[in-house]
Amino acid sequence: MARVEQDDSPRLEKSAYDLLSNLSFTDEDTAPEISLKSVxxxxxxxxxxxxxxxxxxxxxxxxxxxxxxxxxxxxxxxxxxxxxxxxxxxxxxxxxxxxxxxxxxxxxxxxxxxxxxxxxxxxxxxxxxxxxxxxxxxxxxxxxxxxxxxxxxxxxxxxxxxxxxxxxxxxxxxxxxxxxxxxxxxxxxxxxxxxxxxxxxxxxxxxxxxxxxxxxxxxxxxxxxxxxxxxAPAHFSLINDPRHEYGKLYTVYRLNNVAGGRPISYVNVDMETMKAAIIAMIKKDHPVFFGCDVGKFSDSKLGIMDTKLFDYSLAFNTELGLNKAERLIAGESAMTHAMTLNGVHIVDGQSVKWKVQNSWGEGNGENGWFVMTDEWMDEYCYQAVVSPDFVSKEIADVLKQEPIVLPLWDPMGALA
CATH class of the missing domain: 3.90.70.10 (Cysteine proteinases)
Structure with a gap:
């Protein structure tokens, strides 16, 4: 069940383990029991x-x-x-x-x-x-x-x-x-x-x-x-690819599953535009598919995705310095997994963390549910499937453009 949880208090979570404290998980939120071999x-x-x-x-x-x-x-x-x-x-x-x-x-x-x-x-x-x-x-x-x-x-x-x-x-x-x-x-x-x-x-x-x-x-x-x-045909993919110009339509060369089928299409937007569309859909009780790099700064057992999960500077006296665009350029990141966004926790009008339904079974996270910080979403979320009803006409009209073709080996060609 999709949820928006408002919190007008000024406090923010101080650690990854605090993330589980506010987003509620009810009996309705039991994920299907699925073997890890059968994601x-x-x-x-x-x-x-x-x-x-x-x-x-x-x-x-x-x-x-x-x-x-x-x-x-x-x-x-x-x-x-x-x-x-x-x-x-x-x-x-x-x-x-x-x-x-x-x-x-x-x-x-x-x-x-x-x-x-x-x-x-x-x-x-x-x-x-x-x-x-x-x-x-x-x-x-x-x-x-x-x-x-x-x-x-x-x-x-x-x-x-x-x-x-x-x-x-x-x-x-x-x-x-x-x-x-x-x-x-x-x-x-x-x-x-x-x-x-x-x-x-x-x-x-x-x-x-x-x-x-x-x-x-x-x-x-x-x-x-x-x-x-x-x-289904009315829905389309928003992506956040800071290597390329926003407000443009992209596709991937020779990427598809059906010969002569609907081509792969991505509307490239900034993260604020993507998150606004997702929040609008969640408010209407519409779960949202999204593609991300699930292996980065995440713990599958705890069900936490947080850029502060590991402190490399404390352990190794160095930090990971690539930004989102640089990670894509260097092959350090790509869409590796698809999940569903079902809830968002908002503080002072800003999204703080997100409720994620994963597909790895009840043995992972909280009965199969994960929590994702807003900072993690900014860095490692690349795609969300939305309805045109939840974006501006300007964004929806991007679909009318002639697409810019990315090569088959581009990170946006990864299959989630």
Whole structure:
């Protein structure tokens, strides 16, 4: 549940351990128990949790989950196809060129960006967890990723070889189709066959009062459109990248999950603009997805993210001197993880600390909840997904600009 907590007293917290004292954690704030090996998928962080809560309220459910594995499966399929398409498109470039090398570095992974999840839900919809529950391999996906990555790299060299022989586009695409059949077969064996986007199912449940409900003839696409009722395409990513000009639209070269899908788009703003939009959404009870560098100045067991967590000057007689822009330039920082902002503590009109829902299970933080200082957010938060209803027209109109293209290896190309 999203919260804004006002505190008009002049006091500020003096230590990281004091951070837990004011932001409240209630029985409603129990995070799902998830194995550390099965960190909740980026699709879940970006979409499923807030929408599951919406469905629980709308239909008076005690509990409800959207299937993580459903979008996870189709994301793997689409990423594999996108990768092979990029390999064909770059066949004339040297295999050791920086672009091809970057493509080969990670053909697929478990991360993603907001525009990628929009591509998925518009093409595949969503389904209840009970219709396509998580399998062992979805909860322990590293082995699957290794296998699929190896096959994709093998296929990449084969496609480049066919292109080097001067074979027709039809021949190359037919070969790619057979390769995709192999990848699809691997995924089906590992995860089980998923529902098709137009496959019909019946959603049945009992509400809190014990009343039985049955909704037949649904499809994953209609379930998302008519029951989840979330306007995903309208939402977009604000980023804070001080290396580049604010008020500009950015994208990343050859970064996507769906060939021909919605491109990755970032509106670059200062942190005050980003935080104002987030606070406005939280006040309306809208949890906010954000991307950050979670490993910096954080303690996962305590659930604290604070720039004062470690005193390097006391221990080593030196300090870390890079600012946010310099860390991005030097490769010292990037978006490494996606989480959800659910609350903010405000003192004298200024945000002081933030309530964060992480996905690492109840054994981390306060039953899975973290606390983030405002200073940490300024330094290590890079992205927030917002609705245009919570930003100025000037900011929303940036989306109409021709995007500035960042290279594939740019830190803003990291998949949270």
């Amino acid at each position: 909740k998928r980026w699709e879940e962080e970006l979409l499923s949790e807030p929408k599951a809560l919406y469905l629980m309220k709308k239909y008076k459910l005690d509990n409800f989950e959207l299937s993580q594995q459903y979008l996870f499966f189709w994301d793997k399929v689409e990423k594999a196809n996108f990768f092979l398409e990029q390999i064909i498109d770059t066949a004339n470039e040297p295999v050791d060129s920086r672009v091809v090398a970057e493509l080969l570095k990670a053909p697929i992974n478990d991360g993603g960006q907001w525009d990628m999840v929009v591509n998925l839900v518009e093409r595949y919809g969503v389904v209840p967890q009970k219709l396509y529950p998580d399998s062992y391999n979805a909860m322990n996906s590293r082995g699957v990723d290794v296998l699929v990555t190896s096959k994709l790299r093998e296929f990449a060299l084969q496609l480049r070889g066919l292109s080097a022989q001067g074979l027709s586009t039809h021949v190359v695409e037919r070969a790619k189709g057979k390769m995709m059949n192999t990848i699809y077969g691997i995924l089906v064996i590992c995860f089980g066959p998923p529902p098709k986007p137009d496959e019909r199912f019946t959603w049945e449940f009992r509400d809190k009062l014990g009343k039985f409900h049955s909704y037949p003839g649904l499809t994953p696409l209609s379930f998302f459109k008519d029951y989840v009722g979330y306007n």
